[in-house]
Amino acid sequence: MQPIISVSNLSKTYETGFQALKGVDLEVRKGEIFALLGPNGAGKTTLISVICGLVNRSGGQVTVDGHDILTDYRAARALIGLVPQELTTDAFETVWATVSFTRGLFGKPADPAHIEKVLRGLSLWDKRDEKIVTLSGGMKRRLLIAKALSHEPRILFLDEPTAGVDVELRRDMWEMVRGLKSSGVTIILTTHYIEEAEEMADRVGVISEGRIILVEEKAELMRKLGRKQLTLQLKDPLDALPDSLGGHDLTVSDDGLALTYDYDTRADRTGITRLLRQLDEAGIRFTDLDTRQSTLEEIFVDLVRNDR
Numbered sequence: 001m002q003p004i005i006s007v008s009n010l011s012k013t014y015e016t017g018f019q020a021l022k023g024v025d026l027e028v029r030k031g032e033i034f035a036l037l038g039p040n041g042a043g044k045t046t047l048i049s050v051i052c053g054l055v056n057r058s059g060g061q062v063t064v065d066g067h068d069i070l071t072d073y074r075a076a077r078a079l080i081g082l083v084p085q086e087l088t089t090d091a092f093e094t095v096w097a098t099v100s101f102t103r104g105l106f107g108k109p110a111d112p113a114h115i116e117k118v119l120r121g122l123s124l125w126d127k128r129d130e131k132i133v134t135l136s137g138g139m140k141r142r143l144l145i146a147k148a149l150s151h152e153p154r155i156l157f158l159d160e161p162t163a164g165v166d167v168e169l170r171r172d173m174w175e176m177v178r179g180l181k182s183s184g185v186t187i188i189l190t191t192h193y194i195e196e197a198e199e200m201a202d203r204v205g206v207i208s209e210g211r212i213i214l215v216e217e218k219a220e221l222m223r224k225l226g227r228k229q230l231t232l233q234l235k236d237p238l239d240a241l242p243d244s245l246g247g248h249d250l251t252v253s254d255d256g257l258a259l260t261y262d263y264d265t266r267a268d269r270t271g272i273t274r275l276l277r278q279l280d281e282a283g284i285r286f287t288d289l290d291t292r293q294s295t296l297e298e299i300f301v302d303l304v305r306n307d308r
């Protein structure tokens with residue numbers, strides 16, 4: 001599929017000499033939800049700030065729907081809506097005025113019907129005449145999104161959209177993001193919350209210390225890298241593992257009634273057949289069994305650790 005954003009060999013060194021991006025290559029596909037995951041300070045905000053033209057690159061190239069972000073800045077920027085982490089807007093403006101004004105900044109003609117739709121979609125319609133200072137934290141977050149959508153962008157960046165928001169707002173945001181995707185908007189979100197990527201993303205990119213260490217389809221990522229855990233509920237408690245089972249990655253629960261076996265779904269042999277045979281030979285009976293796939297969180301922690 002045609003990429004809508006292409007980043008190649010992008011680097012960024014801040015004035016302090018700190019190299020926040022080290023040769024990033026990334027393509028975001030049209031219409032997808034792309035989650036950029038990474039620990040604190042990994043370079044997520046720097047990367048999206050460069051793509052949105054807020055921070056100058058030190059090297060490399062970025063195009064947005066074919067427009068170079070430097071030489072063709074206006075065209076590139078007009079396609080993008082950015083929901084930053086914090087609100088930096090005139091506190092004494094009303095909700096309606098600030099969202100309408102933001103649209104104008106992108107050279108778009110006034111369109112009260114669109115602004116109304118955006119405000120209603122974010123439950124801000126009743127607050128349209130209120131001054132920003134009077135809004136709650138959650139309402140301010142909604143306002144940030146309204147501003148970003150005011151000029152009907154084709155690409156929406158959400159920088160840690162749900163950090164510190166309540167469950168209701170998080171749910172509303174996820175619903176809004178799904179709605180935007182179904183209308184063809186490409187969404188890139190940065191997050192610390194793995195469940196957010198797991199819930200929302202089509203693809204996941206992991207960034208660590210200024211480098212993209214992995215880009216994968218979410219489902220593929222979980223399938224390929226996921227470790228699985230097999231838990232056997234034992235008929236009789238086990239005091240200790242018999243020597244014959246010493247070769248397996250096994251743990252006995254404190255009460256001796258559950259045995260867990262960790263295995264790698266990528267391995268040619270998972271060892272399950274052998275394990276079950278050896279259990280039988282050792283006279284260990286079980287009453288139930290289940291398997292559990294690693295979460296994206298576990299995968300992510302593993303990836304970042306291995307990269308060090």
Ligand SMILES: Nc1ncnc2c1ncn2[C@@H]1O[C@H](COP(=O)(O)OP(=O)(O)OP(=O)(O)O)[C@@H](O)[C@H]1O
Binds near residue numbers: 015040043044045046
């Ligand atoms: N203006 C700046 N000058 C110098 N260093 C900076 C500047 N902005 C960011 N950095 C450094 O660049 C690194 C990457 O920062 P960035 O904000 O991109 O990370 P992040 O992945 O978004 O982190 P977080 O999840 O904490 O928001 C950090 O070490 C940060 O201290």
